[in-house]
Amino acid sequence: MVQLGLIGLGKMGFNMRERLRAAGIEVVGYDRNPEVTDSTSLEDMVSKLDGPRIVWIMVPAGDPTRQTVVELSNILAEGDMVIDGGNSKYTDDKVNADLLAAKGIGYVDAGVSGGVWGKDNGYGLMVGGAPADVERAMPIFDALRPDGPREEGFSHAGSVGAGHYAKMIHNGIEYGMMQAFAEGFELLEASKVVENVPAVITGWQRGTVVRSWLLDLLVRALDEDPELDDLEGYVEDSGEGRWTLEEAIDHAVPAPVISAALFARFASRQEDSPAMRAVAALRNQFGGHAVKKVGG
C-alpha cells in the first residue's frame, strides 16, 4: 500500500488527506493542531512510515516551509523523498533540494491548484524534479489530480523549481482573468443597460468564449449575493502575482494585464491613496481646483 507523510492539515492539506485516503493511499498526517493531526511530531510521523518514505509539505511558503525542510533533513533517511506542495517561490526549491540531496534525500516541487474544490474535483498539479523522483511519486499525484487523462491535470514541468514556476505563472494568469471578469461585472452594474446582471453572467456558462471555472464561481457568488454588496472590495495578494511581475521585469516581458490586476489589488487595500493626494494637490496648485480637505 502506498504511504505518504503529510505535513500541514489546514484548509488545503486537510482536504488533500481526504482525497488521498479515498484513493487508497495510507496517509500519516502531522499538524500542530491536535484535533486534526495523526501524529504527535514530525519524528512520530516519520516513524509511522515504512522506508523509503515520501513526505509532502503543505505549510505556508517561506520560513515555515524552509524550517520544515531543515527539520526533515535531520529526520529522514537516505532514499526518502520530500515534496513541497505549498506556494513556495521557485527559487526556494533549489535551496531545499540541495540541502536534502546532501543527505541523499530526493526533492520534488509541486504547484497545486484548485482550492477548496480540489477534494472532490481533484487538484491541478505541476511538478518539477528528476524524472525518477517524479515517477516514484506518481501514485500520489494520480490520487490527487482530477479524473480524466493524466496530461490534462498534471504536468512534469521540468527540473527542480519548474513546478512552482508553472504554478506562479498560472496564478499570474488567474489574476488577469479575475480582473477581466471584475471589470466586466462593474461595467454591467454601472451602465444599467442590462437589467438583470446575474442572469446575463449565468447565461455565459455555456457556449460563450468566456466560459470557464472562474465564471462558474462568479455565478455561484452572484447566486448568494446578486450585487456582491455583502463584501468589501478589499483584496489580498498571495505573493505569486508579485513574483510573476518580477519575472516579467527580469525577462523584459511586457505584462500590462497581470500588473494591472496586481495594482488593482494594492489599491483596493488603501484607505486613501497618497498618489492621488499628490494629483489633487497639483490640480489645486495650478487651477485652484476644489479639493476635499480631510475632515472637510
Add this chain to the structure above:
Amino acid sequence: MVQLGLIGLGKMGFNMRERLRAAGIEVVGYDRNPEVTDSTSLEDMVSKLDGPRIVWIMVPAGDPTRQTVVELSNILAEGDMVIDGGNSKYTDDKVNADLLAAKGIGYVDAGVSGGVWGKDNGYGLMVGGAPADVERAMPIFDALRPDGPREEGFSHAGSVGAGHYAKMIHNGIEYGMMQAFAEGFELLEASKVVENVPAVITGWQRGTVVRSWLLDLLVRALDEDPELDDLEGYVEDSGEGRWTLEEAIDHAVPAPVISAALFARFASRQEDSPAMRAVAALRNQFGGHAVKKVGG
C-alpha cells in the same frame, strides 16, 4: 413547423443554418453568394415565409446591418419580427427598433458567442427586447443555444439593446482573458525554467483555477504549433473592445485590464511606434543615448 428567414450565410450564418435545421427549424437563407443562398433576393426570401415572420440578420455590423434593416422595413408586414444577431453596437438597436416599430414590426437584438464551434456546441445567446418578442422567438433561441439548462447559455438581458450590450462586455472580458493567457505564455517561453511549455499548459485543463474554454483552445493551438511561431503577433480588433472601453470612460469605471488588452492589439499592428520614436529621441537629446537610425 417553425420558420426563420436568415440573412447572411458567411462563417457564422452558414453554421447557424445547419444547427437550426438539425433542430427542425425550417430556414430560408439569403446571401449574395449564389452558392449558399436559398433565395434570390430579400423579397424572395420573405415570400417563402408564412406570416407572421421572423427574420434573423447575420451580416457585418454598421452599414450592412443598417441597410438590411431599412430594406426589411419596406418588405416585411405588420406583425413580423427582426432579430439582429450580428456584432452591432448597442446604440444601433434603438434606431433599428424605432424604424421597424413605426411599421408594426418587432425587433430583438441578440449577442451571439461561440464562433465556429457554435454549430456543434451551441451558441451562447444574450438578447434584448420586449418580453413578448423574446418569447415568440424562443424556439429559435432554443435551437441555437447549447444543450443544458436554458439559463446557462441564454439570457434575456433587458430591453432593446441590452443583448448587444451584454455581448460587448462579454467580448471586453474575452480580450482581457486572452491577454492574460498570452502574457503567461510569453513568460513561460521567455524564462526557460519550464522545459515543456505546451505540456504545462495542457496540464492546466483540469482541476486548476484557470481552466476554461480559451485554455482548451490554446492547447489546441499548441498541439498544432508548439511554439506558435507559424503566426505573426498581429491582432485585429473587432469593435467591441473599443466600445467597452468607451463605456468605461462614459461611466467612469476603471478598466485597466481591458484597456491594456486593447492597446496590446493596437501596438501589435504597428510596424514602428511613433510614441517610442519620441522616447528614443528624448533619451538621445538628454543623455546622448545611442538610438537606432532608420536604415542604420
Add this chain to the structure above:
Amino acid sequence: MVQLGLIGLGKMGFNMRERLRAAGIEVVGYDRNPEVTDSTSLEDMVSKLDGPRIVWIMVPAGDPTRQTVVELSNILAEGDMVIDGGNSKYTDDKVNADLLAAKGIGYVDAGVSGGVWGKDNGYGLMVGGAPADVERAMPIFDALRPDGPREEGFSHAGSVGAGHYAKMIHNGIEYGMMQAFAEGFELLEASKVVENVPAVITGWQRGTVVRSWLLDLLVRALDEDPELDDLEGYVEDSGEGRWTLEEAIDHAVPAPVISAALFARFASRQEDSPAMRAVAALRNQFGGHAVKKVGG
C-alpha cells in the same frame, strides 16, 4: 485701441481681463455676477464695442458655451468674430463655426493653459481657425500669451477645432505627467529610505531631467503640507482626459499611460470598488480566502 468683449468672468476670465487690460486692451466683460460684470447683458456688452467686434467666450464647455454662441449669432453683425477660449470638445467647434459663418461671423477656437497663474505668467495658447481670423485676433493673443518668443507660448494649430484638439492632447499629457509624479511621491513616502521626501523633491527643481512647472507646483504644495495629508486622494477629471482616450481608441493609438492616469482618477472617487468586490468574491469561492464583510 484694441477692444474685446469677454463673456465669463470666473476664475479664468476674471484674470484674463486683468492681463488684457494691463496690456492696454479695452475689455468689456459680461458675467451674470453683477459684482464683476462690465455690462448688464450680452446685448449691452456688444453695444459698447465698436465694429467689427471680437468677442471671447470663457464659460463652461458644452451647453453654456453652445448657448452663448447661439445668442451671439443673433446679436453680432456680419464681420464680427467669436473666439471660444473654454475647454470645449474640438468637435463642437465646427458646429459653432458653421452657425456663425452663416451670418458672416468669424470663429476661432483657443485652447488656454496656465490656470490661475496665467494672469502673471501669461497663458499658453493653441488656436484653430482661418489664417485671416487668427491674424486679426493676434493683438489679443499677444496680450494673453507669456512674454518671450511668440512661437514658444502660442501656436496656430490648424483650421477650426485644431486649437481645442491641441489643448485636449496637452491635458492628456498633463494627466500622465501628474500621475508619474504622484506615483514617485507615493513610492518615496512608502519606502522610508529617503528620510526627507520634500527636500528630495525640492532638490529636483534644477539640473534634473524631471524639472518642470508641475514639479515646481508640487514643491509649493509640499511647502504648505509636507506629507500632503490635509487633502483627500479624491480627484475629478474635466473631460479632456476622457476625450484624449477616445481619440486613442478612434485612431488605434496605444495610450497606456494616459489611460492609467485617467483610471486612477476614476478609482480615486470610488468609496468601494465593485470590481474588487467581484475579485474578493471569486477568491472566497475558490479558495475559501477570508473576505471583509460589510459592517464586519
Add this chain to the structure above:
Amino acid sequence: MVQLGLIGLGKMGFNMRERLRAAGIEVVGYDRNPEVTDSTSLEDMVSKLDGPRIVWIMVPAGDPTRQTVVELSNILAEGDMVIDGGNSKYTDDKVNADLLAAKGIGYVDAGVSGGVWGKDNGYGLMVGGAPADVERAMPIFDALRPDGPREEGFSHAGSVGAGHYAKMIHNGIEYGMMQAFAEGFELLEASKVVENVPAVITGWQRGTVVRSWLLDLLVRALDEDPELDDLEGYVEDSGEGRWTLEEAIDHAVPAPVISAALFARFASRQEDSPAMRAVAALRNQFGGHAVKKVGG
C-alpha cells in the same frame, strides 16, 4: 585647493571633470582610455592626491562599480572618502559602505541627473550618507550642482543608499513623463487634426501646464527631425525603471504609469510579440479569424 580623484571619464565623467575644473576644483581623473586619463592607474591617481582624499566613482553600475570599490578599499587610507556617482542600485551602497567602513574609509552615494547638459547647466544631485561625510564633500557638490539656491538642485536624501534611491525614483518618474509626451505626440500625428505638430509642441514651452525640460528637448528633437522618422522606435532601459517597479511591488504601491512606460520600452525592442502570437492563435481557434502566417 579642493582636490578630487575621478574614476571613469566617459560621457558623464568627462563632462563632470570640465565643470569641476571650471569651478576651481583640482581633478585627477583616471580612465582606462589613455586619451582622456590624467593618471596611469588607480594607484597613480591616489598618489597624486593629498590626504585625506575624496574619490568619485563614475563607472557603470554593478560589477564595474563594485570592483572599483574593492580596489579602492585596498589603496585608500583611513580617513579617505569614496563617492559613487553612478547609477547603482541603492542596495549596493550598503555593501560598499560596509566594506570601506571596515578600513575607516567614508562613503557617500550620489544620484546624478542632467545628462550631457550637466556640464553647462549643472547636475541635479541627490546624496546619501552620514552628515559629516556629506558636509565634507559639499565643495564638490556645489561645483557640480546648478547655479541658484543649493536646495533646488541638491538634496541630502538620508543615510547611505538614499541618494541612489531618490535617483531611482526620479528616473521612474522620468519614464512616465517621457511616455506621456510620447503618447501625446503619437496622437497628434495620428489624428491629423493639428496641421503643424511641431509648432504646437513648440508653443507649449511657455505658459502651459506641461512646460518642462523634457518638452524643451522634444522641441529640439523636432527641430532636427519634424516627424522623428529618422529614428526607430526602439528604446533601451537602464535598470532604474525596473528597480522602481520592484520597489512598487515590495511596498504594494500601485504604479500603473511607471510600469506602462517600462513595458512600452520592453515591447519596443521585440521584433514580434510571443504574447500577441498567442492572442492571434486564440482568435484563429475560436473564430476562424484570419491570421498573418510567417512568410505569408
